[in-house]
Amino acid sequence: MANWPKISIVTCTYNGERVIEDYFKYIFSQDYPKNKIELIVADGGSSDRTLDIIEKYRKKYPKIIKFMHNPRQYSMGKGMGMDLATRKAKGEFIVQLGQDNLLVQNDWLKNMIKILIENPKITGVQSRLFIPKNASMTDKYVNAIGIEDPYAIPYSLTAQVAFYPKKFKYDKKGDFFIYRIDKDNFYYAGDNGFVIRRKEFLETGGYTQDIDNFYRMAESGKRYFIAVPRDIRLYHKTTTSLEHMVKKRVFYIGHYLIKNYGERDFYWMDFKRISFMRNLKFLLTVAHNFLFIPGVFQGLRMALKEKKGYWLIHPVMLWVITMAYIYAFFYAKIGKKQTKADI
Missing domain, CATH: 3.90.550.10 (Spore Coat Polysaccharide Biosynthesis Protein SpsA; Chain A)
Incomplete structure (x- = not known):
């Protein structure tokens, strides 16, 4: 061209x-x-x-x-x-x-x-x-x-x-x-x-x-x-380790809740601002991640399809990140501050 x-x-x-x-x-x-x-x-x-x-x-x-x-x-x-x-x-x-x-x-x-x-x-x-x-x-x-x-x-x-x-x-x-x-x-x-x-x-x-x-x-x-x-x-080139990734995600959730929540167009969950169905989707995602077994089947399917072992950590990643977000939510809401994380 x-x-x-x-x-x-x-x-x-x-x-x-x-x-x-x-x-x-x-x-x-x-x-x-x-x-x-x-x-x-x-x-x-x-x-x-x-x-x-x-x-x-x-x-x-x-x-x-x-x-x-x-x-x-x-x-x-x-x-x-x-x-x-x-x-x-x-x-x-x-x-x-x-x-x-x-x-x-x-x-x-x-x-x-x-x-x-x-x-x-x-x-x-x-x-x-x-x-x-x-x-x-x-x-x-x-x-x-x-x-x-x-x-x-x-x-x-x-x-x-x-x-x-x-x-x-x-x-x-x-x-x-x-x-x-x-x-x-x-x-x-x-x-x-x-x-x-x-x-x-x-x-x-x-x-x-x-x-x-x-x-x-x-x-x-x-x-x-x-x-x-x-x-x-x-x-x-986002993370150096699982710990690094979790710290970054916890940091961003704190930023979202404390400094970037009021002027949003999309809300992940908010019973005052969004529909019942969107709140339900969020809660079902939490349940899916905690149940672990659905993630096992997803990860196994992708590992067999692509023949790549990293897919097998999928259920662990879903569970860990969901736990990290629950921690970040209460840390931000109660402490009114963000955690720190290296970029």
């Missing part, structure tokens, strides 16, 4: 020295034309080497990298990092990447953008995740289910494609699954390698949080279609 469109890659950083060097290396190894890339980096006040690494790449690519300070530290929520940064985007397409998202396929950007160019009815494209051979068991599992939060599997588009691909229409020519965003059959995406047309992004209210963005689309009554390519993948 001779004339690739201008794109805006948007990333929020905070104490990401563990991953940010690799993040930049993979970004600038992409075969997408550099003069068509705008990279907006919003930092939430990092106290490690993150800012030094960002500055090194800013000096090397001054026309590409635009740096801004995120005064509220966090990426998710109205008026926070991702919301502020995406509003400065000038590209035709907005690419949402986390600081721990590594574009290990050097044609990732071209392949994601190509789907949107060739399919004007597609609103956004959600990447799947790559599983490195040398990653920890926890990291392999998280990338296999397509989402960092095992509890959210019943709600996550990428997780549902991983577990139940036949639920979705499949475009053979483009080699991607298609999901029409639907309030009655609701799944969300929008993080860890999500590309969306800037026009549709702005008309649906911009960014507050991935699940909120999708819920607004569902409530709008308009027809929004999301493509999930079968083999376009990035590596979400």
Whole structure:
């Protein structure tokens, strides 16, 4: 393709020295034309080497990298990092990447953008995740289910494609699954390698949080279609161990309850704000995870299907993360404070 469109890659950083060097290396190894890339980096006040690494790449690519300070530290929520940064985007397409998202396929950007160019009815494209051979068991599992939060599997588009691909229409020519965003059959995406047309992004209210963005689309009554390519993948270098993952999830639940609850569009459970059926789905998910046996059958089915041993930890992960969330709930509600966690 001779004339690739201008794109805006948007990333929020905070104490990401563990991953940010690799993040930049993979970004600038992409075969997408550099003069068509705008990279907006919003930092939430990092106290490690993150800012030094960002500055090194800013000096090397001054026309590409635009740096801004995120005064509220966090990426998710109205008026926070991702919301502020995406509003400065000038590209035709907005690419949402986390600081721990590594574009290990050097044609990732071209392949994601190509789907949107060739399919004007597609609103956004959600990447799947790559599983490195040398990653920890926890990291392999998280990338296999397509989402960092095992509890959210019943709600996550990428997780549902991983577990139940036949639920979705499949475009053979483009080699991607298609999901029409639907309030009655609701799944969300929008993080860890999500590309969306800037026009549709702005008309649906911009960014507050991935699940909120999708819920607004569902409530709008308009027809929004999301493509999930079968083999376009990035590596979400999210955890170093099970303990690390649990601490991060407990931290995020505390943030959600204490600082990011009042101005939401989607609520996981709230008897005053949402329907009985949505509250019931949440409670049934808790029961499913605690019963353990359903998770055993799910994990065993996937292990036999893909011949990968990491699927066998699935029931343990569901049980552990649910227990962690119960702890986080009471810690936040009673203590009125968040736990700490390394990124």
